[in-house]
Amino acid sequence: MIRVTEVDFRYSVPGRNVISGLTLNIHRGEILAVLGANGSGKSTLALLLNGILRPTAGRVEIDGLLTTEAANVSRIRSLVGMVLQSPDDQIVATVVEEDVAFGPENLGLEPDEIRVRVDAALNAVGLTGLERREPHLLSGGQKQRLAIAGILALQPAFLVLDEPTSMLDPSGRRDVLGIVEELRGQGHGIVHITHHIEDIATADRVLVLAEGAAVFCGPPVEFLQQNRLLESWGLAVPAVGSLAARLRDRGVPVPVTAMTAETIVSAL
Amino acid sequence: MTLQLKEVGFTYSRGTSFEYEALGGVSICLEPGDMTLVLGPTGSGKSTLLRVIAGLLRPIDGSIEMDGIRVDAPLLEQGSGLGLVFQNPEYQLFAETVLQDVAFGPMNMGYSREDASRLARHALESVGLPPDDFGPRSPFAMSGGEARRVALAGILAMKPRFLLLDEPTAALDATGRARVRSILQEVSAECGLLVATHDVEEFLGIASQVLILDQGRVVFCGTPEALIRDPAPFFEAGTQPPEILRTQLLAKANGIDVGEFSLDPGTVAVRLLAARSASRRGTTP
Numbered sequence: 001m002i003r004v005t006e007v008d009f010r011y012s013v014p015g016r017n018v019i020s021g022l023t024l025n026i027h028r029g030e031i032l033a034v035l036g037a038n039g040s041g042k043s044t045l046a047l048l049l050n051g052i053l054r055p056t057a058g059r060v061e062i063d064g065l066l067t068t069e070a071a072n073v074s075r076i077r078s079l080v081g082m083v084l085q086s087p088d089d090q091i092v093a094t095v096v097e098e099d100v101a102f103g104p105e106n107l108g109l110e111p112d113e114i115r116v117r118v119d120a121a122l123n124a125v126g127l128t129g130l131e132r133r134e135p136h137l138l139s140g141g142q143k144q145r146l147a148i149a150g151i152l153a154l155q156p157a158f159l160v161l162d163e164p165t166s167m168l169d170p171s172g173r174r175d176v177l178g179i180v181e182e183l184r185g186q187g188h189g190i191v192h193i194t195h196h197i198e199d200i201a202t203a204d205r206v207l208v209l210a211e212g213a214a215v216f217c218g219p220p221v222e223f224l225q226q227n228r229l230l231e232s233w234g235l236a237v238p239a240v241g242s243l244a245a246r247l248r249d250r251g252v253p254v255p256v257t258a259m260t261a262e263t264i265v266s267a268l
Numbered sequence: 269m270t271l272q273l274k275e276v277g278f279t280y281s282r283g284t285s286f287e288y289e290a291l292g293g294v295s296i297c298l299e300p301g302d303m304t305l306v307l308g309p310t311g312s313g314k315s316t317l318l319r320v321i322a323g324l325l326r327p328i329d330g331s332i333e334m335d336g337i338r339v340d341a342p343l344l345e346q347g348s349g350l351g352l353v354f355q356n357p358e359y360q361l362f363a364e365t366v367l368q369d370v371a372f373g374p375m376n377m378g379y380s381r382e383d384a385s386r387l388a389r390h391a392l393e394s395v396g397l398p399p400d401d402f403g404p405r406s407p408f409a410m411s412g413g414e415a416r417r418v419a420l421a422g423i424l425a426m427k428p429r430f431l432l433l434d435e436p437t438a439a440l441d442a443t444g445r446a447r448v449r450s451i452l453q454e455v456s457a458e459c460g461l462l463v464a465t466h467d468v469e470e471f472l473g474i475a476s477q478v479l480i481l482d483q484g485r486v487v488f489c490g491t492p493e494a495l496i497r498d499p500a501p502f503f504e505a506g507t508q509p510p511e512i513l514r515t516q517l518l519a520k521a522n523g524i525d526v527g528e529f530s531l532d533p534g535t536v537a538v539r540l541l542a543a544r545s546a547s548r549r550g551t552t553p
Contacts, residue, residue, distance in 0.1 A: 036441075037411075037413075037441040037442075037443060037444075038411045038412035038413045038440060038441045038444055039411035039412065039413075085439060086356055086359075132285070132286070133286065134281075134286060137280050137281070137286070137288075138311070139310045139311040139312075139314075139315060140310060140315065140355055140434075140435065140438075141309070141310020141311065142310055142311050144310075163439055166435075166438045166439045167310065167355070167435060167438055167466065168310055168466065169307075169308070169309045169310055169466050169507045169508075170466075170468075170507060170508040170510075170511070171309060171506065171507050171508055172309060172310050195439065195440070195441050195442070198511070234441045234442060234443050235441070235442055236442030236443075236446075238469065238511065238512075239469055239510065239511070239512040239531060239532075239533045240510075240511035240512045240515060240533075242533040243512055243515065243533040243536050243537055243540075246533055246534065246537035247537055247540065247541070250537070250541055252541070252544075259511070260511060261511060261514040261515035261517070261518040261519075262518065264515050265515060265518045265519050265522055265524070268519065268522075268524060268540060268544050
């Protein structure tokens with residue numbers, strides 16, 4: 001379990017708190033979606049979860065290991081995998097499959113095991129067939145998938161994904177959401193940072209950050225009932241969500257979390 | 269002033285084992301006052317198309333013409349007035365202050381310090397960042413949405429006649445996306461815009477032309493209205509229309525006649541409810 005207890009964080013002293021008074025638990029086998037406007041502290045939270053940043057006050061523990069203890073760092077890094085916002089920031093090799101193999105190689109795994117993990121990771125993100133492509137010739141969305149594959153190959157217990165779908169088309173987004181769900185099924189705990197409210201439909205809980213503080217934490221159904229507050233949090237419901245709300249107002253039994261054509265049409 | 273692509277094609281790493289064709293037979297025409305969307309799944313050639321038009325990649329087949337005259341590298345062509353905004357353009361901010369950063373382009377074009385500063389202030393104004401407040405700040409101490417707008421201002425200060433934008437709203441929150449959209453809508457009054465984006469639902473309503481690519485080929489080129497009437501090209505390209513359109517398609521396939529498709533949730537709700545009660549009346553004895 002990741003346990004965040006009364007955490008404050010600021011980048012410089014003196015300075016304002018980018019995260020303030022945050023308390024949060026993240027369990028294995030759950031998807032926590034994190035929403036919030038630009039500058040609300042989402043990416044900072046991500047970096048606190050595997051010890052890249054350390055809290056100014058409070059504690060972050062991964063399976064009981066404090067991120068502030070230097071001796072815990074390597075264990076924590078193998079427990080919490082991180083996919084950064086811009087894939088260009090974390091692609092290291094000159095060939096796709098070598099990029100995915102970079103992590104497992106550094107863990108000192110056997111070549112056979114590395115091969116298995118690389119193939120499985122590329123398959124999971126739909127990049128099979130592009131093993132020998134040069135990463136800089138991939139599209140933005142393919143690079144995002146490659147970045148995810150590189151972390152999957154490390155088989156971390158927890159994954160922190162910082163806007164993994166920002167450059168993907170709707171099918172690509174659905175694929176990545178499918179990967180995330182599958183990982184949850186395998187027992188991984190997932191923190192999914194996103195700007196797309198549609199993405200929360202598969203989440204178990206939603207955390208909304210505003211100026212570094214948790215202004216909401218609860219199941220997606222409860223989150224969507226806060227529709228009057230969404231705008232003040234810098235969030236907007238997509239057209240399909242607003243259609244669902246209008247139909248619901250007129251007595252059609254559309255579920256509150258309906259964000260897909262299927263859920264709406266089956267309620268008609 | 270028109271920018272025209274005729275049967276343009278591009279192949280990466282030609283003659284090596286990495287060779288693959290990223291674009292083939294692409295023809296489009298851009299004019300100031302237009303906003304053209306480039307849609308398609310990831311890897312369909314959107315970014316390559318922008319780079320080819322800008323002249324960062326040289327087309328292997330076909331030609332690019334400005335006012336009927338063939339140009340090899342439009343971005344470098346004197347007076348072509350072509351601007352390119354990459355993915356995550358805020359990564360390219362570099363100066364000490366926002367004003368210096370935005371004035372860098374005009375300075376390089378040969379404007380005097382005063383004129384460059386005037387153009388920069390005007391550009392900052394147009395992206396909603398008052399220059400007296402934001403001008404002296406560091407470009408590295410801004411939120412993601414603000415930094416994106418500073419990067420946009422840096423291009424707008426050069427007064428482009430054509431502007432190519434790669435995912436201008438990616439990774440921005442709802443407020444930031446709406447801001448960038450309305451800035452682009454204003455800019456498109458005097459400038460020809462080509463926007464590669466995945467925010468289809470949000471851009472379809474303000475575009476004048478849409479191009480859908482699949483594996484480097486054009487599968488649709490027409491007006492947004494035509495695409496809303498018949499969203500089939502999205503599927504042909506291996507992607508999907510915005511969920512609100514897909515909902516209407518699915519309703520229709522289930523015998524709920526929604527009539528003409530729309531992007532507006534209010535309109536769609538009214539039509540769906542009307543069609544639903546009509547079909548119920550029809551089936552009840």
